[in-house]
Amino acid sequence: MTKRTKTWKIGEYCAGGVIRAKSCGELVKLEVRDYSTDELLNHAAFGRIHERQIFEFLTTFTTPYxxxxxxxxxxxxxxGLA
Structure with missing residues (x-):
C-alpha cells in the first residue's frame, strides 16, 4: 500500500488557494487549505468508484480545468489508470 501526497498551489482560481491530495491505497483524501495560513477549509475522502463525486467536490472550490x-x-x- 503506497502513500502519495501532492499539493497544488492554485491561488486565486481556488477558494483558499491550495488543494492537497493524500492517498492510502485506493482511498484519496482531498483537502482545501488557505494559501496564507495553511488552515484546513474543507476536506473529503473518496474511493475509486467516486470519480464523479471527486470532480463535483473539486469544482465547488476551483475551476473545471x-x-x-x-x-x-x-x-x-x-x-494506476492511463
Missing part, C-alpha cells in the same frame, strides 16, 4: 488536473493525477498516480 484545475479539477481535471487533480483528477488526472489521482487516476494516474494513485489508481
Amino acid at each position: 484545475y479539477a481535471d488536473n487533480v483528477l488526472a493525477w489521482i487516476r494516474q498516480k494513485v489508481w
Whole structure:
C-alpha cells in the first residue's frame, strides 16, 4: 500500500488557494487549505468508484480545468489508470 501526497498551489482560481491530495491505497483524501495560513477549509475522502463525486467536490472550490488536473493525477498516480 503506497502513500502519495501532492499539493497544488492554485491561488486565486481556488477558494483558499491550495488543494492537497493524500492517498492510502485506493482511498484519496482531498483537502482545501488557505494559501496564507495553511488552515484546513474543507476536506473529503473518496474511493475509486467516486470519480464523479471527486470532480463535483473539486469544482465547488476551483475551476473545471484545475479539477481535471487533480483528477488526472489521482487516476494516474494513485489508481494506476492511463
